[in-house]
Amino acid sequence: DAGVTQSPTHLIKTRGQQVTLRCSPKSGHDTVSWYQQALGQGPQFIFQYYEEEERQRGNFPDRFSGHQFPNYSSELNVNALLLGDSALYLCASSFNGDGQRGNTQYFGPGTRLTVL
Amino acid sequence: EDQVTQSPEALRLQEGESSSLNCSYTVSGLRGLFWYRQDPGKGPEFLFTLYSAGEEKEKERLKATLTKKESFLHITAPKPEDSATYLCALAGAGSYQLTFGKGTKLSVIP
Numbered sequence: 001d002a003g004v005t006q007s008p009t010h011l012i013k014t015r016g017q018q019v020t021l022r023c024s025p026k027s028g029h030d031t032v033s034w035y036q037q038a039l040g041q042g043p044q045f046i047f048q049y050y051e052e053e054e055r056q057r058g059n060f061p062d063r064f065s066g067h068q069f070p071n072y073s074s075e076l077n078v079n080a081l082l083l084g085d086s087a088l089y090l091c092a093s094s095f096n097g098d099g100q101r102g103n104t105q106y107f108g109p110g111t112r113l114t115v116l
Numbered sequence: 117e118d119q120v121t122q123s124p125e126a127l128r129l130q131e132g133e134s135s136s137l138n139c140s141y142t143v144s145g146l147r148g149l150f151w152y153r154q155d156p157g158k159g160p161e162f163l164f165t166l167y168s169a170g171e172e173k174e175k176e177r178l179k180a181t182l183t184k185k186e187s188f189l190h191i192t193a194p195k196p197e198d199s200a201t202y203l204c205a206l207a208g209a210g211s212y213q214l215t216f217g218k219g220t221k222l223s224v225i226p
Contacts (some may be wrong), residue, residue, distance in 0.1 A: 042216030102148025102207030
């Protein structure tokens with residue numbers, strides 16, 4: 001059973017460029033969330049996609065956008081990159097069917113983005 | 117606003133020396149409390165989900181417990197391969213996001 005996969009593993013960009021990160025959820029999952037993790041910090045929530053719509057967004061600017069495809073995979077796009085966008089970007093998938101309970105999110109290996 | 121505070125920030129243990137990691141939280145309606153293990157440069161690995169006060173879950177040398185204000189991750193007779201950063205996160209009422217603490221970096225010395 002394949003877990004959450006992300007590509008690419010590493011990426012180096014320069015300030016002002018744009019980047020696209022990709023994520024495939026764990027088999028059976030229909031919801032994808034994206035997180036940014038700076039060194040020595042816990043992951044910070046960017047947004048969550050369900051049924052191809054952005055369902056909830058964290059405190060991130062509009063330069064961060066995303067998409068979910070009919071096969072539940074997802075992309076994270078970041079425009080006008082800043083030095084401060086350098087971080088580990090994590091994708092997490094979950095199944096929406098657990099009702100009132102918090103749905104367990106399973107994380108991928110991450111994409112390390114370096115902005116020079 | 118949901119908040120998670122983990123302590124200590126770092127913990128060094130001798131192999132076989134049991135201890136506990138703390139996760140204190142404030143939330144308006146807890147929908148789930150989650151523990152993850154993270155190795156350097158990798159994504160968090162799921163360990164446990166707890167839903168209500170009094171709940172306990174175990175896996176090998178790890179045991180997670182939950183009260184109305186705190187969760188503990190107890191590590192019994194740790195081994196060097198247990199060295200990692202342990203993250204605590206919660207899901208609050210009406211929210212789909214996970215709110216994380218900064219983690220506890222555990223080092224187990226042979």
